[in-house]
Amino acid sequence: MNVTLAFLAVIFAIAGWWLSRQRLFSKPWLEVGHAHDLRPHDRPPMAPAKIGLGVFLAVVAALFSLFISAYFMRMASTDWWSTPMPKILWLNTAILALGSLLLHAARATADQHRDEASRTALIAALATGLAFLAGQVFAWRELTDAGFVLADNPANSFFYMISGMHGLHILGGLIALTRVIVKTRAGPMGEKAVLSITLCATYWHFMLAVWLVLFALFSGWANDFVELCRSLLT
Amino acid sequence: MVDIRHGTGEQIGPAEVEDVELYHPHSWWTRYVFSQDAKIIAVQYASTAIAIGMVALVLSWLMRLQLGFPGAFAFIDAERYYQFITMHGMIMVIYLLTALFLGGFGNYLIPLMLGARDMVFPYANMLSYWLYLLAVLVLVASFFAPGGPTGAGWTLYPPQAVMSGTPGGNDWGIVLMLSSLILFVIGFTMGGLNYVVTVLQGRTRGMTLMRMPLTVWGIFTATVMALLAFPALFVACVMMLFDRILGTSFFMPAIVEMGEQLQHGGGSPILFQHLFWFFGHPEVYIVALPAFGIVSDLISTHARKNIFGYRMMVWAIVIIGALSFIVWAHHMYVSGMNPYFGFFFATTTLIIAVPTAIKVYNWVLTLWRGDIHLSLPMLFALAFIVTFVNGGLTGLFLGNVVVDVPLSDTMFVVAHFHMVMGVAPILVIFGAIYHWYPKITGRMLNEAMGQLHFWVTFVGAYLIFFPMHYLGLIGMPRRYYEMGETAFVPASAHTLNEFITIMALIVGAAQIVFLFNLIWSIRHGREAGGNPWRATTLEWQTPETPPRHGNWKELPVVYRWPYDYSVPGAAEDFIPQNQPGATSHAPEGAS
Numbered sequence: 001m002n003v004t005l006a007f008l009a010v011i012f013a014i015a016g017w018w019l020s021r022q023r024l025f026s027k028p029w030l031e032v033g034h035a036h037d038l039r040p041h042d043r044p045p046m047a048p049a050k051i052g053l054g055v056f057l058a059v060v061a062a063l064f065s066l067f068i069s070a071y072f073m074r075m076a077s078t079d080w081w082s083t084p085m086p087k088i089l090w091l092n093t094a095i096l097a098l099g100s101l102l103l104h105a106a107r108a109t110a111d112q113h114r115d116e117a118s119r120t121a122l123i124a125a126l127a128t129g130l131a132f133l134a135g136q137v138f139a140w141r142e143l144t145d146a147g148f149v150l151a152d153n154p155a156n157s158f159f160y161m162i163s164g165m166h167g168l169h170i171l172g173g174l175i176a177l178t179r180v181i182v183k184t185r186a187g188p189m190g191e192k193a194v195l196s197i198t199l200c201a202t203y204w205h206f207m208l209a210v211w212l213v214l215f216a217l218f219s220g221w222a223n224d225f226v227e228l229c230r231s232l233l234t
Numbered sequence: 235m236v237d238i239r240h241g242t243g244e245q246i247g248p249a250e251v252e253d254v255e256l257y258h259p260h261s262w263w264t265r266y267v268f269s270q271d272a273k274i275i276a277v278q279y280a281s282t283a284i285a286i287g288m289v290a291l292v293l294s295w296l297m298r299l300q301l302g303f304p305g306a307f308a309f310i311d312a313e314r315y316y317q318f319i320t321m322h323g324m325i326m327v328i329y330l331l332t333a334l335f336l337g338g339f340g341n342y343l344i345p346l347m348l349g350a351r352d353m354v355f356p357y358a359n360m361l362s363y364w365l366y367l368l369a370v371l372v373l374v375a376s377f378f379a380p381g382g383p384t385g386a387g388w389t390l391y392p393p394q395a396v397m398s399g400t401p402g403g404n405d406w407g408i409v410l411m412l413s414s415l416i417l418f419v420i421g422f423t424m425g426g427l428n429y430v431v432t433v434l435q436g437r438t439r440g441m442t443l444m445r446m447p448l449t450v451w452g453i454f455t456a457t458v459m460a461l462l463a464f465p466a467l468f469v470a471c472v473m474m475l476f477d478r479i480l481g482t483s484f485f486m487p488a489i490v491e492m493g494e495q496l497q498h499g500g501g502s503p504i505l506f507q508h509l510f511w512f513f514g515h516p517e518v519y520i521v522a523l524p525a526f527g528i529v530s531d532l533i534s535t536h537a538r539k540n541i542f543g544y545r546m547m548v549w550a551i552v553i554i555g556a557l558s559f560i561v562w563a564h565h566m567y568v569s570g571m572n573p574y575f576g577f578f579f580a581t582t583t584l585i586i587a588v589p590t591a592i593k594v595y596n597w598v599l600t601l602w603r604g605d606i607h608l609s610l611p612m613l614f615a616l617a618f619i620v621t622f623v624n625g626g627l628t629g630l631f632l633g634n635v636v637v638d639v640p641l642s643d644t645m646f647v648v649a650h651f652h653m654v655m656g657v658a659p660i661l662v663i664f665g666a667i668y669h670w671y672p673k674i675t676g677r678m679l680n681e682a683m684g685q686l687h688f689w690v691t692f693v694g695a696y697l698i699f700f701p702m703h704y705l706g707l708i709g710m711p712r713r714y715y716e717m718g719e720t721a722f723v724p725a726s727a728h729t730l731n732e733f734i735t736i737m738a739l740i741v742g743a744a745q746i747v748f749l750f751n752l753i754w755s756i757r758h759g760r761e762a763g764g765n766p767w768r769a770t771t772l773e774w775q776t777p778e779t780p781p782r783h784g785n786w787k788e789l790p791v792v793y794r795w796p797y798d799y800s801v802p803g804a805a806e807d808f809i810p811q812n813q814p815g816a817t818s819h820a821p822e823g824a825s
Contacts, residue, residue: 001508028444028795048354048435052427063465079500150480157482
């Protein structure tokens with residue numbers, strides 16, 4: 001559970017930092033009338049959707065850190081051998097990164113009111129998302145064809161399960177992205193559209209980061225790092 | 235000296251909080267069924283939770299009948315008995331307590347207490363309820379599935395949970411259970427995002443974090459914990475589903491069943507226990523923290539006194555929330571773990587007693603020389619304090635490894651957790667329902683029925699669970715379908731078991747009185763008015779009772795903390811949070 005605890009430490013640090021700015025040492029019973037409201041009311045507050053996405057991503061991160069914890073704990077048993085990584089995963093990684101870049105571009109162009117460019121980038125991003133999912137399915141088929149089936153070995157099981165879970169999150173992102181594309185299809189892009197695109201882009205960057213961690217994990221590059229951490233802990 | 239800022243010199247101007255665009259329902263269906271109004275969703279959550287909770291209550295009757303009168307009821311065989319205890323535990327912990335505190339009270343109270351019109355993401359809030367309902371229906375479906383529901387015990391430990399020897403292990407039972415939990419977690423996440431972001435962003439002008447009622451602090455912290463802890467349950471359920479359906483070996487070691495080698499091998503049952511209790515222990519506080527918060531508000535309001543040590547209460551809630559993530563392995567002392575781990579987890583477990591004890595002292599000091607009104611909510615709040623202290627003290631026993639090992643898997647553990655996270659939070663739920671029912675319906679609950687309900691429940695719960703500690707100390711194991719002939723269990727223990735069963739039937743029956751009261755009082759209760767308890771928090775200051783869609787005509791502005799009771803020199807013994815000066819009359823809408 002070390003990975004999970006490390007993740008929790010990060011979350012607690014963020015929460016502690018935030019709480020430390022909330023005047024937890026104030027004496028509210030002595031303060032009538034005058035409100036020390038920390039939220040600046042002279043400028044518009046941060047969009048709730050942004051904070052909502054942030055909290056949601058923390059939940060997703062908790063989910064994957066738990067999967068990774070389970071991965072390491074199960075790895076300790078003797079029946080474990082690593083699953084070879086199909087080459088196509090490199091291509092998939094590149095495609096996912098391209099999607100991330102495209103969404104970034106879509107956001108930047110929407111900000112500059114270049115709506116047509118933004119729309120094109122959005123649709124291209126959607127295409128890369130679909131291509132990534134297709135690529136993942138190809139990777140699965142390559143593995144099963146080579147005899148690395150789900151129930152054979154825990155490493156295989158983890159690979160299919162965790163990459164599948166990541167794929168489901170990408171699928172959910174694609175649904176949201178499709179909604180944004182349909183909504184911004186006509187008319188000029190306003191603040192709302194820019195916000196939606198920003199949310200999609202943030203989500204995509206995050207899922208790319210998760211995938212990079214997972215890819216490192218499955219390929220075994222993370223092992224040295226984990227060994228180092230283990231030796232530090234014991 | 236501290237700078238005391240009184241008077242009206244620094245009043246805040248009119249509300250400049252940006253008003254949210256509300257979703258306006260157009261038909262009866264979108265108003266009352268597929269509603270996006272947090273208040274309707276709260277009632278939907280609460281009704282569903284109470285309905286499924288009644289099922290769990292009946293299940294507890296059935297299992298008590300078996301324990302009190304073994305063999306007297308032919309239809310309760312060993313399989314059914316295990317199904318009853320499993321479903322009773324799971325329903326009570328997840329589908330009743332968690333859903334009612336966070337989905338029910340969270341939805342109703344967060345927007346109203348913070349002066350918001352609604353939750354920030356009403357659509358996701360609606361989806362949250364419907365996923366919860368779906369989870370409940372999937373759970374109920376397992377009663378009718380071939381093989382019946384799972385009988386794996388509420389902790390669902392593998393490998394037994396997915397094997398043919400356990401009821402539902404090789405049939406639909408365990409699959410439906412795991413699917414239902416997965417749905418619940420997804421649904422809860424949607425609701426939880428709402429509660430957290432509403433607290434962060436939806437507060438009205440002047441409502442700083444340190445002016446939030448402790449109820450909101452409790453629900454907020456519990457929600458943050460739940461968002462971090464439920465993924466562990468989700469992961470455990472997904473992995474067990476893989477083991478059960480797809481033949482993987484995450485948790486399943488090599489096993490010979492009926493003389494046949496199963497295809498599993500190498501899996502780690504302990505891994506499941508880690509994941510489960512990483513969720514399971516925070517879950518105790520996910521239920522307890524909202525109860526702590528609510529009980530603080532009930533005590534302060536009904537003792538007409540400000541809460542003692544508000545800051546300390548807030549810090550304690552936050553500290554308990556954080557600490558509860560590093561104690562989970564105290565549920566696994568007998569799993570053969572490294573003794574140093576046991577030492578570590580025993581230490582963290584006992585440290586939690588410090589902030590918890592601070593809370594108890596503060597409740598008692600709030601009562602000290604207060605103008606105590608023994609209204610129904612107050613009775614339940616007082617009952618909570620004693621019950622919680624009781625259950626907490628046995629927790630100190632069980633938190634120590636050397637004491638826990640002989641007591642593990644005895645009735646002592648059952649008595650402990652029923653006291654501390656069964657009876658205690660339920661008492662708060664009752665108190666909270668008696669307290670806020672007038673706001674939800676506009677009418678008071680019937681007092682006579684309420685008194686009957688309280689005394690039977692409170693005294694009865696003690697008569698059920700106190701003797702159970704004794705049964706545990708003499709070594710009576712939990713989870714056993716029947717004891718048979720054993721040398722160490724005296725005949726008097728059987729008599730005690732009969733007594734406990736009869737008390738359980740009586741306490742259960744008292745809950746039917748409560749249910750009847752809930753329904754009867756909607757039409758026949760005494761008119762409550764807007765603020766029957768003369769309380770300070772914002773939900774009692776709404777222009778209409780029950781509050782309409784959107785809660786407020788104009789968003790309230792908050793001028794003070796929520797515990798201005800019996801302020802010297804004030805015209806009344808309470809000053810609502812949205813009243814600027816200490817002496818001016820109550821604002822419009824309060825009565």
